[in-house]
Amino acid sequence: DAGVIQSPRHEVTEMGQEVTLRCKPISGHDYLFWYRQTMMRGLELLIYFNNNVPIDDSGMPEDRFSAKMPNASFSTLKIQPSEPRDSAVYFCASRSPTSGSSYNEQFFGPGTRLTVL
Amino acid sequence: GENVEQHPSTLSVQEGDSAVIKCTYSDSASNYFPWYKQELGKGPQLIIDIRSNVGEKKDQRIAVTLNKTAKHFSLHITETQPEDSAVYFCAAKTGNQFYFGTGTSLTVIP
Numbered sequence: 001d002a003g004v005i006q007s008p009r010h011e012v013t014e015m016g017q018e019v020t021l022r023c024k025p026i027s028g029h030d031y032l033f034w035y036r037q038t039m040m041r042g043l044e045l046l047i048y049f050n051n052n053v054p055i056d057d058s059g060m061p062e063d064r065f066s067a068k069m070p071n072a073s074f075s076t077l078k079i080q081p082s083e084p085r086d087s088a089v090y091f092c093a094s095r096s097p098t099s100g101s102s103y104n105e106q107f108f109g110p111g112t113r114l115t116v117l
Numbered sequence: 118g119e120n121v122e123q124h125p126s127t128l129s130v131q132e133g134d135s136a137v138i139k140c141t142y143s144d145s146a147s148n149y150f151p152w153y154k155q156e157l158g159k160g161p162q163l164i165i166d167i168r169s170n171v172g173e174k175k176d177q178r179i180a181v182t183l184n185k186t187a188k189h190f191s192l193h194i195t196e197t198q199p200e201d202s203a204v205y206f207c208a209a210k211t212g213n214q215f216y217f218g219t220g221t222s223l224t225v226i227p
Contacts, residue, residue, distance in 0.1 A: 004160075033215070042217060042218075042219045043161075043206065043217040045214060048213065048214070050213065055213065056213075091160050091161070093160075104149045104151075104166070104168075104210055105151070105163060105166065106163065106215060107163060108153075108160035108162070109160050110159055110160045111159075111160050
């Protein structure tokens, strides 16, 4: 398996522009998480899905942020309009289902480094 | 909600020495405790984990211990090597959410 795939790896945009980050989870994983990492705040959970359904979006900072998971193999995180304070590394992670020896293991993608000018 | 504290924030050791990173958690309902290694420019990588019904787990040079009564768990790396240099994060899982420590930057000096 290729692991969790994220695109783009780097994104530079200007304030006010729309940004869309993409994630393909590991096949067979039923949970998908979006995190944001900054020096000041560390790793923050933004939202997570179970079987494509958003379960908890309490970490989404503002209405400017939205996330979707139209199917089991794809999710997007959108920021509209983007602001300089949104600059961070955004990680997607997926978690294996509770079965056998793969209990609770969460695997991260390589991240998208977002810079908003 | 869960609160995970991690210490130290930075750690330097000589190659071959051991390194210990400690975490505490607050929610007794937490039942799974993974450790992640993050190298520069990469995502966190799961290196070892422990469930709440186990006190210790070892995988070659790394080991994790868990004290449920005291609500703390630790990562032990023995015979450290330069390639162990990275940021290490502990986490605690409560329900379906993972709560992360603030990270420890480990430097192994050759």
